[in-house]
Amino acid sequence: MNLRLLVQTLRWNRVRLLAVVIAAFGWGALIPIIYVNFSAAFKELANSGAFPKELMNFGSGSLFTLPGALTLGLQHPLAIAFVGMFAVGSTAGAVAGARERGTLEVLLSRPLSRRTVYLTLGGASVILVGVVMAALLGGQLAGMAIQGVTGEVDLWQLPLVFANGLLLWCAFAAFGMAASVTFDRGAPAMGLTMAYVLINYFLEILGSLWRDVDWSQQYSLFHHFNPGKILTGTADAFDFVLLALATLVPVIYALIVFPRRDLAAPS
Amino acid sequence: MHSAPVSTPEAVIATQALTKHYGKVQALVDLTLDVRAGEIFGFLGPNGSGKSTLIRTLLGFLHPTAGSATVLGLDIAADSVQIRARTGYLPGGIVLYDSLSGAGVLDFLSDLQDSPPVRREELCEKLQMPPSVLRRKVRDYSRGMRQKIGVIQALQHDPELAILDEPTEGLDPLMQQAFYGIMDELRAQGRTVFFSSHVLSEVERICDRVAIIRAGQLMALQHVSELLDRRKRKVELRWRGTAPDLSTIPGLADVVVNGDRMRATLLGEVAPFVRAIASPSLEDLTIEPARLEEAFLEYYAGDDASEEVRG
Numbered sequence: 401m402n403l404r405l406l407v408q409t410l411r412w413n414r415v416r417l418l419a420v421v422i423a424a425f426g427w428g429a430l431i432p433i434i435y436v437n438f439s440a441a442f443k444e445l446a447n448s449g450a451f452p453k454e455l456m457n458f459g460s461g462s463l464f465t466l467p468g469a470l471t472l473g474l475q476h477p478l479a480i481a482f483v484g485m486f487a488v489g490s491t492a493g494a495v496a497g498a499r500e501r502g503t504l505e506v507l508l509s510r511p512l513s514r515r516t517v518y519l520t521l522g523g524a525s526v527i528l529v530g531v532v533m534a535a536l537l538g539g540q541l542a543g544m545a546i547q548g549v550t551g552e553v554d555l556w557q558l559p560l561v562f563a564n565g566l567l568l569w570c571a572f573a574a575f576g577m578a579a580s581v582t583f584d585r586g587a588p589a590m591g592l593t594m595a596y597v598l599i600n601y602f603l604e605i606l607g608s609l610w611r612d613v614d615w616s617q618q619y620s621l622f623h624h625f626n627p628g629k630i631l632t633g634t635a636d637a638f639d640f641v642l643l644a645l646a647t648l649v650p651v652i653y654a655l656i657v658f659p660r661r662d663l664a665a666p667s
Numbered sequence: 668m669h670s671a672p673v674s675t676p677e678a679v680i681a682t683q684a685l686t687k688h689y690g691k692v693q694a695l696v697d698l699t700l701d702v703r704a705g706e707i708f709g710f711l712g713p714n715g716s717g718k719s720t721l722i723r724t725l726l727g728f729l730h731p732t733a734g735s736a737t738v739l740g741l742d743i744a745a746d747s748v749q750i751r752a753r754t755g756y757l758p759g760g761i762v763l764y765d766s767l768s769g770a771g772v773l774d775f776l777s778d779l780q781d782s783p784p785v786r787r788e789e790l791c792e793k794l795q796m797p798p799s800v801l802r803r804k805v806r807d808y809s810r811g812m813r814q815k816i817g818v819i820q821a822l823q824h825d826p827e828l829a830i831l832d833e834p835t836e837g838l839d840p841l842m843q844q845a846f847y848g849i850m851d852e853l854r855a856q857g858r859t860v861f862f863s864s865h866v867l868s869e870v871e872r873i874c875d876r877v878a879i880i881r882a883g884q885l886m887a888l889q890h891v892s893e894l895l896d897r898r899k900r901k902v903e904l905r906w907r908g909t910a911p912d913l914s915t916i917p918g919l920a921d922v923v924v925n926g927d928r929m930r931a932t933l934l935g936e937v938a939p940f941v942r943a944i945a946s947p948s949l950e951d952l953t954i955e956p957a958r959l960e961e962a963f964l965e966y967y968a969g970d971d972a973s974e975e976v977r978g
Binding site: 405502503511 | 760764780781
């Protein structure tokens with residue numbers, strides 16, 4: 401890893417990161433407020449039978465319990481957009497985008513191996529994703545403190561939630577980086593990575609809404625990010641192992657493929 | 668057709684039967700050449716002839732299909748990072764980081780090079796890039812200013828070898844002259860420059876030796892002076908009285924006599940011709956200088972690609 405490149409990559413992202421961190425913190429803080437103020441109403445609605453019970457869940461989350469609400473907040477499309485901006489957008493464009501613009505040639509004319517460049521850009525993405533995850537969780541913690549419900553969850557488990565979330569998004573980021581080193585242009589790398597995330601998301605939501613196909617959730621990486629289980633002390637080590645594997649495979653692929661690729665002159 | 672390449676111990680770049688295919692397209696075919704320490708080596712060819720492919724292969728961007736090469740005595744396949752540590756590279760049509768200032772780009776690339784930018788100040792002065800200009804964002808630069816930053820970033824750390832892909836592209840005539848001056852200084856300091864271009868006049872102006880490539884194949888590898896010596900020159904004579912006997916002069920051809928004037932082409936040395944025509948009746952003599960362009964076009968005779976080469 402090259403420290404100078406890492407610092408510069410983070411600098412290039414600082415304004416966007418600041419905006420996303422503020423938004424993610426705000427969204428995170430909103431979740432406990434929604435839970436405190438609306439969970440009773442949701443429970444009544446669910447018990448009235450006006451809506452199918454499945455519609456009261458979203459992915460692995462729900463608004464009936466605080467851990468469930470926190471999970472929902474972290475699996476909500478807004479949260480996915482916040483983290484995905486760096487885990488998908490930055491990674492898919494990291495190599496392929498630089499290649500398309502022509503700046504990769506300038507970078508690789510320095511004494512940097514392709515593996516160093518890959519690990520540095522990947523490392524920067526992990527930091528960016530980690531900061532956004534921390535902002536989401538920080539917001540949730542602030543929201544819980546404001547609403548006085550911190551006692552409903554085991555706060556000492558929050559670092560584990562952070563690690564679980566970071567692993568999930570590292571898996572997507574690793575896929576994005578693998579796509580990025582495979583293509584000469586940013587668009588196909590971005591498209592493939594977006595498709596990967598959306599398929600995973602679809603499998604998770606589909607299984608939660610349609611119980612007959614709840615097996616589909618097992619095949620979604622999102623299903624293995626479950627803050628609710630962690631906060632209630634029922635974390636499953638398998639989730640961590642699976643997400644670590646889903647991260648490792650594309651990393652190994654990229655480390656093998658990138659140094660062997662021909663980088664013809666940008667058109 | 669070309670002189671045999673000699674891979675001497677002091678060869679800074681040496682390729683042996685270097686071949687690169689893109690699928691069925693043969694970008695480089697059995698290319699064998701050497702660039703010696705301390706020379707400015709011109710690599711000539713029109714667009715698409717394989718110039719950039721060779722450069723990119725030497726720097727590790729592309730992997731050779733066959734053959735081998737060394738740069739600064741290091742193998743291009745195994746020691747690419749070390750090669751780039753000792754080399755300065757200007758890519759053709761360089762793209763810079765638009766969000767950084769000119770100085771920011773130079774600092775960033777210098778830091779990544781991990782060598783102090785010992786020549787930056789001098790280069791900025793010669794290429795008229797004062798601090799006020801370097802403080803501006805690259806996105807506000809003209810093409811010529813970007814090219815100047817490209818030249819500076821390639822040379823600022825005083826590399827042992829500079830590989831420059833069409834370095835004067837986008838520079839105005841004044842800056843081209845400044846660039847030629849920089850090349851002259853590098854030569855005087857014993858630095859080696861590998862210089863790709865399709866502007867023949869500048870290759871003729873600054874290079875010691877030149878290689879001409881066509882469709883990935885080496886057509887010629889010679890000293891510029893040798894190449895020029897072999898060129899046909901146009902000569903024109905005017906005399907008083909009887910026309911001199913030119914039939915015995917070696918190398919003279921296409922003779923057209925029109926009254927007291929004669930036009931012809933001369934191949935080879937000028938001295939025997941001048942000696943042969945020396946006479947009190949000679950009134951005027953014009954010998955056009957041999958141009959590299961003619962040598963180049965000879966290798967590209969009948970090839971549309973030659974139209975892309977500028978004199």
